[in-house]
Amino acid sequence: MIKAFEVFDTMRTANAGRLKEAREQGKKFVGTYCTFCPEELIIAAGAAPFGLCGTKEDPIASAEQVLPRNLCPLIKSSYGFAATGTCPYFQASDLIIGETTCDGKKKMFEVMNDLKPVHVMQLPHDPEAAASLDLWKSELNRLKDRLEEVFQTEITEDKLRAAMRLKNRETTAKRRVHDLNQRVPAVISGIQVLTVTWMSGFALNKEEIIEALEAYVDEALVKADEGLAFGDQNTPRILVTGVPVGLGSEKVLRLVEDNGGAVVGLENCTGYKTLRLMTDPDAADPMEALARKYLGIPCSCMSPNKGRMELLSDMITDFTVDGVIDLTWQACHTYNIESYTVAELVKQKHNLPFLQLETDYSQSDVQTLNVRIAAFMEMIQK
Amino acid sequence: MQMLTAGIDIGSLSTEAVLLSDHKIVSYSILATGADSRRAAEKALNEALGFAGAAPEDVRFTVSTGYGRTNVPFADLQVTEITCHARGALYTFPDTRTIIDIGGQDSKVIRLDEAGSVIDFAMNDKCAAGTGRFLEVMARALEVDVDELPELAVGASRAAAVSNVCTVFAESEIVSLIGQGVPRPEIALGILESVAERVVSMVKRVGLVPKVTMSGGVAKNKGVVQALERRLGMEIRVPDEPQIVGALGAALIAESRWRKATYL
Numbered sequence: 001m002i003k004a005f006e007v008f009d010t011m012r013t014a015n016a017g018r019l020k021e022a023r024e025q026g027k028k029f030v031g032t033y034c035t036f037c038p039e040e041l042i043i044a045a046g047a048a049p050f051g052l053c054g055t056k057e058d059p060i061a062s063a064e065q066v067l068p069r070n071l072c073p074l075i076k077s078s079y080g081f082a083a084t085g086t087c088p089y090f091q092a093s094d095l096i097i098g099e100t101t102c103d104g105k106k107k108m109f110e111v112m113n114d115l116k117p118v119h120v121m122q123l124p125h126d127p128e129a130a131a132s133l134d135l136w137k138s139e140l141n142r143l144k145d146r147l148e149e150v151f152q153t154e155i156t157e158d159k160l161r162a163a164m165r166l167k168n169r170e171t172t173a174k175r176r177v178h179d180l181n182q183r184v185p186a187v188i189s190g191i192q193v194l195t196v197t198w199m200s201g202f203a204l205n206k207e208e209i210i211e212a213l214e215a216y217v218d219e220a221l222v223k224a225d226e227g228l229a230f231g232d233q234n235t236p237r238i239l240v241t242g243v244p245v246g247l248g249s250e251k252v253l254r255l256v257e258d259n260g261g262a263v264v265g266l267e268n269c270t271g272y273k274t275l276r277l278m279t280d281p282d283a284a285d286p287m288e289a290l291a292r293k294y295l296g297i298p299c300s301c302m303s304p305n306k307g308r309m310e311l312l313s314d315m316i317t318d319f320t321v322d323g324v325i326d327l328t329w330q331a332c333h334t335y336n337i338e339s340y341t342v343a344e345l346v347k348q349k350h351n352l353p354f355l356q357l358e359t360d361y362s363q364s365d366v367q368t369l370n371v372r373i374a375a376f377m378e379m380i381q382k
Numbered sequence: 383m384q385m386l387t388a389g390i391d392i393g394s395l396s397t398e399a400v401l402l403s404d405h406k407i408v409s410y411s412i413l414a415t416g417a418d419s420r421r422a423a424e425k426a427l428n429e430a431l432g433f434a435g436a437a438p439e440d441v442r443f444t445v446s447t448g449y450g451r452t453n454v455p456f457a458d459l460q461v462t463e464i465t466c467h468a469r470g471a472l473y474t475f476p477d478t479r480t481i482i483d484i485g486g487q488d489s490k491v492i493r494l495d496e497a498g499s500v501i502d503f504a505m506n507d508k509c510a511a512g513t514g515r516f517l518e519v520m521a522r523a524l525e526v527d528v529d530e531l532p533e534l535a536v537g538a539s540r541a542a543a544v545s546n547v548c549t550v551f552a553e554s555e556i557v558s559l560i561g562q563g564v565p566r567p568e569i570a571l572g573i574l575e576s577v578a579e580r581v582v583s584m585v586k587r588v589g590l591v592p593k594v595t596m597s598g599g600v601a602k603n604k605g606v607v608q609a610l611e612r613r614l615g616m617e618i619r620v621p622d623e624p625q626i627v628g629a630l631g632a633a634l635i636a637e638s639r640w641r642k643a644t645y646l
Contacts, residue, residue, distance in 0.1 A: 353501070367449065368488070372505060375464035379500045 002223060004216040005192065011199040012247075016088040022204055023092060028151055029204075031093035033078060034101055035269045035297055036123055038140060038290050040279070042097075043163035043206065044155045045147040051201035052090055053270075054078035055246030057361035059086060066111060072329045073361040074244060075104045082115050089202065090116070095150050097143070099123045101301045102334060119146050127295050127302050137291045144287075157286060164281040164290070166206050173213035174200065175275040180220050181264040184320050185229040186237065187220055190253050190263025192230075198246045198270060231262045236380040237320055239265035241312060241342060242327035242335050246270055249361050252327050255373045261380075265319040267312055268327075273298060276311070300334035308338070309345050316350050323353040323380045325373075330360040353379050384408075384440040387640055389632025390427055391463065392419050392450030395486030395514060396599065398629040399426035401434050401441070402637050409433035410626050419450035427456075443640035445632040449487075461635055463628050464492055464503050470631030471595045472498045474621040479591040482581060482610065482618070483627070484600035486514045489581055493588045502588045510549040512580030514600045519549055520573040523556040524566060532605025535571040542572035552576065570605075578609035585614065594618045597627035 023029070028047035032039070042049040059080025060073060066083065067076050081087035090096075096118045098109040109118045121139045124132035144155050177196050180187040196216060203209035220228070238261045240253060245268060253263050266272055277296050283289035298307030315321065324346045328336045339356045346354040355376045359365055384403055391398045397415045401408040411429035415422045423446065431438060446457035447466040454460075463483075471478045472494070481492040489512045493502040510516050514528075521528045542564050545552050559569050577600070594616060600606055601624035611618050621627060 347502075368505070371449070371462055371464070372503075375462040375500070375503060378462055378465045379503075 002188070002192075002216060002220050002228075004212065004219045005196065007212050008196045008199040008216070012202045015202050015204055018204060019088055019092045027204070029089075029093050030147075031090055031096045033097070033105070034099050035274045036099045036101060036121070036294055036299070037097050038143065038294055040160060040163040040167050040290055041140065041144055041147055041155065043166060044159040045151045045153055046159075047094065047147070047151055048204055048206070050089055050093075050203070052078065052081070052087065052093070052096070053244060053246065054081050055198075055244075055250075055361075056081075056248030058248075059084045060361065067108065070331055072102075072104050072331045073249070074329055074332075075108050077249075077361060079108050079112055082112055095119060095147070097121065101299065102332070104331070119143065123301070124295070125301060125303050127298075127305075127307065132295060133288075133291055136295055137288060140287055140291055160286050160290075161281045164279045164286060166210075168278045168281070170200075170206055170210050170213075171275055171278060173210050173217070175272070176217040177213060178266065178272050178275065180217065180224070181230075181262070182319050183224060183229075184237070185231050185233055185235060186262045186264045187224040187228060187230060189230045189257055190238075190240070190266065191250060191257060193263075193266065194245065194250055194253060194270070195247060231260075234381070236261040236377055237264045237322045238262065239267060239312075239315055239319060239321040239324045240271075240327060241267040241308075241324060242339070243329045243332055244268050244270045245327065251361075251363070251366060252325065252357060252359070252369065252373070255366070255370055256325065256377075259370070259374045259377045261323075261373075261377050265315045265321060267308075267315055269297070269299060272315060273308075273311065300332075300338040305338065309341065312342065312345060313349065316346070316352065321352065323355070323376060324350075325376070326354065326356040328356060328358040330358060384434070384436045385442055386434070386436055386440045387633050387636035388427060388430070388441045388444040389466070389629040389634070389636055390423050390444065390446045390448075390454060390457065391466065391626070391628035391632060392423050392446065392448040392454065393485050393487075393628070394449055396625065397422040397426045397448070397450070398626045399423075399430040400626050400629040400633040401430050401436065402630075402633040405634075405637065407630065407633075408436070410623070410629065412625055415450070420453045420455070423450065423454045424456075443636040443643075445636040445639070447628050447632045458636070459639060461632060464490065464500060466628045466631030466635065467597055468492055468494055468498065468500050468631065469634045470627035470629070471597055471621070473630060473634060474627075475593065475595045475619050477593050478595040478619075480585065480588075480594045482585065482594060482596045482601075483598040484512070484514060484577070484581065484596070484606070485598040489513050489584070489598075489600075491581070491584045491588050493591065504584045504587045506580070506584065511552070512577050512584075514598070516549050516552070516577060517573065517600065517603065517606070519553050520544070520556055523553050524560070524569060524573075526570070528603065531570050531574060532603060532608075534567055535574055535605050536567070538565070538567035538571040540568055540571075541575045542568045544569070544572040544576040574603075574605040574609045577606050578613050581610060582613045590614060590616075592616055596620050597624045599625050601625075 054077025063076040063080030100106040446454035
C-alpha cells in the first residue's frame with residue numbers, strides 16, 4: 001500500500017469543497033474538455049485549469065433530452081453534468097474551453113454555449129501541414145486574447161515561459177507514475193495509475209499536484225524495491241489504447257484486472273498520449289513551440305495519425321506488453337475506424353493478441369465484455 | 383470406481399454436460415437451461431452420471447463454461463466458451479483452423495494456429511441477429527418449427543431480403559413480407575441467408591483459414607450450414623453432436639488439469 005495514494009483517492013471531493021473558498025479569495029478557474037487545450041496559456045493568465053470531461057453515466061439520461069441517444073457517452077456525460085448543474089467544477093469555471101476535435105463535440109459545444117460561454121478553438125486535423133500550424137498558432141493567439149480579456153490581465157512572455165516550465169514538470173511527474181509499470185512485474189494496478197492521474201485533473205494548484213505526484217512515485221519506487229508488485233512474472237501485461245477513460249468509465253480496466261491481467265499501459269489521452277510532448281521554455285517563439293506541441297497529440301481525430309502508431313510501438317516494447325485492447329466508445333467514429341490500423345500494427349508488426357471492444361458507460365454489457373476479456377486472458381496465458 | 387472428468391456448458395438456451403474417461407466420451411446430456419442455471423448445471427451432470435452408471439464422487443475434476451459458468455458451485459475451474467469450443471472442436475477434427483459456433487444468444491468465430499491455440503476471435507454484439515434465437519423468432523413468424531426452415535426453403539427460386547441487423551426489426555419485416563404475398567419458401571431462404579451473411583462478415587474479420595468446423599445448436603440446421611458453405615466457398619465439418627462441443631472442451635481441459643495435478 002502506498003500511503004501517498006490517499007490524497008488522490010479523495011481529491012475530487014476534497015477539492016470540490018475548497019472551490020468556494022478559493023473563488024472567494026479571487027482564484028480564477030477555466031474548465032477544459034480535452035488535452036488539446038493549451039493549459040500553459042491558462043496558467044500564464046493566472047487562472048487554474050481543470051478537466052471537465054464527463055466519465056460517469058449518471059447525467060446521460062438527462063443529456064439525452066437534448067442530445068441524440070446514439071452519440072458518444074463521453075459527450076453526453078460532459079453535456080449532462082453541465083446541464084444538470086451537478087458538476088461543481090463546471091459551476092466554478094469562469095470560462096469553458098472546447099476544441100473542434102470531433103463532430104460530436106463541436107456541435108455539442110454549440111448547445112453548451114447556452115449554459116455558459118464556451119470558447120471553441122478550431123483544431124486543424126492534418127498534424128504535418130504548414131497551413132495547420134499557421135491556423136493553430138492563430139487559434140492560440142485568439143485564446144490568449146480571450147483569456148486576457150476575461151481575466152483582465154496581460155499574458156507576458158515571461159509568464160508564458162514560466163507556465164511552460166510548470167506544465168513540463170507536471171507532464172514529467174505524470175509520466176513517472178505511468179513508467180512505474182515498465183517494471184516486470186508491474187508495481188501498481190492500472191486502476192491505481194488511472195486514479196492518480198485522473199484525479200490530478202481536479203487539482204486547484206499545479207505546484208501542489210506536482211508535489212503530490214512526486215511524493216507518490218518516490219514512495220512507490222522504494223516500496224517496489226522492497227517487493228511491492230501488482231501481479232507476478234506470469235500476469236498478462238495489457239496495454240489499453242483508444243478512447244479516454246476516467247473514473248466512472250473504467251469498467252474495461254476493472255474487467256481486465258478482475259480476470260487476472262494487469263493494465264500496465266494506457267495509451268489514451270487520459271494516459272500516456274500526451275506525456276512525451278514537452279515544450280522548450282526558452283524557444284525563440286514560445287507560441288509556436290506551444291502550437292507544435294499540441295499539434296503533436298496523436299488523437300484519432302488527426303488524419304493521418306502516424307504518431308499514434310509510433311507511440312503504440314514504443315509502448316508495446318517499453319512496457320513489455322503481452323496483448324493490446326483497443327477501447328472504443330459507442331459512436332466514436334474516428335477511434336472505431338482507426339482500430340483497423342491499430343489491429344494491423346499489433347497483429348502483424350508485433351505479433352501480439354489484439355482485441356477491440358466497443359461499449360458505452362452503462363453496465364448492461366458487462367457480461368458479454370467479461371467473456372471477451374476472460375477469453376483474451378486465456379489466449380495470452382495459453 | 384470410475385475416474386471421470388466433467389465439462390458443463392451452461393448456455394442461454396441449453397445446458398450440456400460431458401463425462402470423459404481416458405480421453406473418451408463416456409456419456410453426455412443436453413437439457414434446457416430454463417430460469418435457474420445453477421440447477422440446470424446440476425441436473426445435466428446428474429443425467430450424464432446416470433447414463434454412465436457413475437456416482438458424483440467418480441468425477442475428479444469439473445470445468446464449467448458458458449454464460450452461467452460462474453454459477454456452478456461444484457466446478458473446480460471456470461473457462462470461457464472460446465477456449466472450450468477450440469478444445470472441443472480439435473478433439474473431433476484436429477486440423478481445424480476456424481471454428482464457427484452459433485448458439486442460442488450469441489455467435490462466435492474462433493481462429494486457431496497450427497498448434498491449435500486460439501489466436502483471434504470475434505463475437506456478435508449486444509444483439510440476437512445471427513444466432514439461434516434469431517432463427518427461432520423468424521421461424522415462429524412463419525409458423526414453422528426451426529428444424530423445418532431448411533426443408534421449407536428447398537425449391538425457393540430466390541431469397542427474400544431479410545435484414546440482418548436487429549431481430550425485432552427482422553420479425554416485422556417477415557410479417558410484412560407475408561402480407562405482400564412473398565412465397566414462404568423465399569422468406570425461409572431469406573432467413574437462413576440472413577444468418578449466414580451476418581456470420582460470414584465475422585469470419586472475414588478474423589480471417590478465413592481452412593479447415594472450418596461448426597459447433598453449437600444451429601450447426602444442426604442444414605440450411606444454415608449450406609448457406610455458410612456457399613458464401614465461404616468451402617466445406618464446413620459438423621461433429622455428430624455439435625451442441626456438446628463446448629462441454630466436451632471443458633471436460634478435456636478438466637482432464638489435462640487433473641492429469642497435471644496428479645502427474646498421471
